Amino acid sequence: MRLVFMGTPEFSVPSLRALLTGEWEIQAVVTQPDRRRGRGQEVRYSPVKKIALEAGLPVLQPEKATDPIFVEKLKEFNPDAIVVVAFGQLIPSVILDLPPHGCINVHASLLPRYRGAAPIQQAIIDGCSKSGITTMLLDEGWDTGDILLQREVTIESLETAESLEKRLAVVGAEVLIETLNRLAEGSLEPTPQAETQATYAQRLTRESGRISWDAPAGEIINLVRGLVPWPGAFTMHRGEVLKVWEACGSEQETMSAPGTIVGVAGNGIIVTTGSGCISLEVVQPPNRARIRGRDYANGYRLEPGEILGGPPDGA
Numbered sequence: 035m036r037l038v039f040m041g042t043p044e045f046s047v048p049s050l051r052a053l054l055t056g057e058w059e060i061q062a063v064v065t066q067p068d069r070r071r072g073r074g075q076e077v078r079y080s081p082v083k084k085i086a087l088e089a090g091l092p093v094l095q096p097e098k099a100t101d102p103i104f105v106e107k108l109k110e111f112n113p114d115a116i117v118v119v120a121f122g123q124l125i126p127s128v129i130l131d132l133p134p135h136g137c138i139n140v141h142a143s144l145l146p147r148y149r150g151a152a153p154i155q156q157a158i159i160d161g162c163s164k165s166g167i168t169t170m171l172l173d174e175g176w177d178t179g180d181i182l183l184q185r186e187v188t189i190e191s192l193e194t195a196e197s198l199e200k201r202l203a204v205v206g207a208e209v210l211i212e213t214l215n216r217l218a219e220g221s222l223e224p225t226p227q228a229e230t231q232a233t234y235a236q237r238l239t240r241e242s243g244r245i246s247w248d249a250p251a252g253e254i255i256n257l258v259r260g261l262v263p264w265p266g267a268f269t270m271h272r273g274e275v276l277k278v279w280e281a282c283g284s285e286q287e288t289m290s291a292p293g294t295i296v297g298v299a300g301n302g303i304i305v306t307t308g309s310g311c312i313s314l315e316v317v318q319p320p321n322r323a324r325i326r327g328r329d330y331a332n333g334y335r336l337e338p339g340e341i342l343g344g345p346p347d348g349a
Contacts, residue, residue: 035135035218038111040064041119042080045199048207049119049140050085056211061111062092064104066122099123108132115217117210118172125172135217137172140206142199144168144184146232149177154202155195156235158260161252165189165198167206169213171224178232180224182213194262240265245278247293247343250309255281266318269293269342271334276342279324280316287311293343295336303327305342 036059039050053060063086068079086093096104099121105128108116115135118125130137143153144166150156157165166186173179185205189198216222243265245254258267258281267278281302288296290306297304302313314327319334330336 035059035114035214036061036112037214038062038064038108038113038116038133039082039086039119040116040121040125041082042066042122043120044081045142045203045206046082046119046121047085048203049117049210050082052207052211053117054085054089058214060089060091061113062094062107064094064096064121067095067097099129100126105129115214117214119206119210124174124176127174130172130174138182138210138213138217139170139172139177139179140210141168141170141177142166142202142206143235144186145170145177145181146227146229148233148235150235151237152235154199155238155260158189158193158195158198159256161256163189165202167202167209169209170227178227180226182217182222182224183209185209192259194259196262238265243267245269245343247305248308251283251307251312252310254307254312255283270344271340271342274320276330277318277324278314278316279318281312281314284311284313290339291341293341295338295340295342297338298328298331298336301326301328303331303336 037053038061039053041050042065063082065080065082068077070076071078083093094104094107108129109132113133115133116137118137119140125137143157145168148156154165164186166184168184169182171179171182187202187205213222243261245257245267258278261267262279268275269278284304286296286304288306288311290296292306292308294306295303296306299313302315304311304313316324317327317330318324319330
């Protein structure tokens with residue numbers, strides 16, 4: 035097959051590498067435009083662009099996939115299929131209709147569950163025991179096209195969104211290759227999604243990480259796991275943001291109100307929730323490195339009875 039690959043973040047890299055080591059004719063790689071990032075506002079390009087340049091492939095970076103000049107360039111390539119792995123833009127119908135084998139998407143959930151921008155994070159936040167990969171034919175909706183192949187993956191009890199994403203990226207590459215091979219030989223029949231079973235994983239914001247101490251301990255722990263590495267779970271302490279990167283359950287019993295610091299045990303700060311207590315094992319004060327909860331408690335001289343949460347100073 036003649037292929038055009040569209041992708042941007044690290045999640046896309048294993049799929050592109052798998053295509054490069056196979057018998058595929060990759061005509062071009064499409065990725066998001068270079069952006070200025072960091073304190074120095076240095077221009078950085080995507081992980082996918084880095085791999086494409088190393089492989090000597092043409093790279094296209096349209097601001098919008100609807101750009102007529104970009105669309106005409108794709109027509110010149112005349113691909114048999116377009117592979118889309120976390121590209122970051124909705125693909126217009128003029129591109130969807132271009133390749134005879136369609137636009138094949140690698141999505142990090144077992145569709146129709148967790149359509150949308152944050153399927154890996156939301157599955158962990160919701161306490162799911164399994165996730166997976168779906169390859170599908172893109173249509174004009176968000177992750178609503180016909181399913182090609184699926185593979186289930188178990189979510190480990192202590193797994194974060196970061197570690198699960200790395201595992202799913204590898205599985206996604208494997209399922210993608212199987213999908214392309216079976217499409218080429220004509221042995222794959224697309225299956226429409228069951229709309230009645232569809233759920234959505236909305237795009238995350240920084241505010242998504244705010245901890246509600248009224249929630250049960252298990253829900254808060256899942257929130258912390260699901261928001262690593264971005265945007266990170268957080269609470270307020272003495273009017274400043276305190277990030278929480280690791281948390282686990284605690285057997286300590288208390289009648290204190292949710293969000294109350296009740297002491298320090300092991301490496302963690304023990305805090306009450308709406309149901310049970312949790313231990314904040316790794317935290318991060320503003321403009322500081324991550325530290326153990328005990329070290330934070332000692333450095334900031336925490337007192338039992340202090341309350342976490344609430345608005346920042348001046349709000």
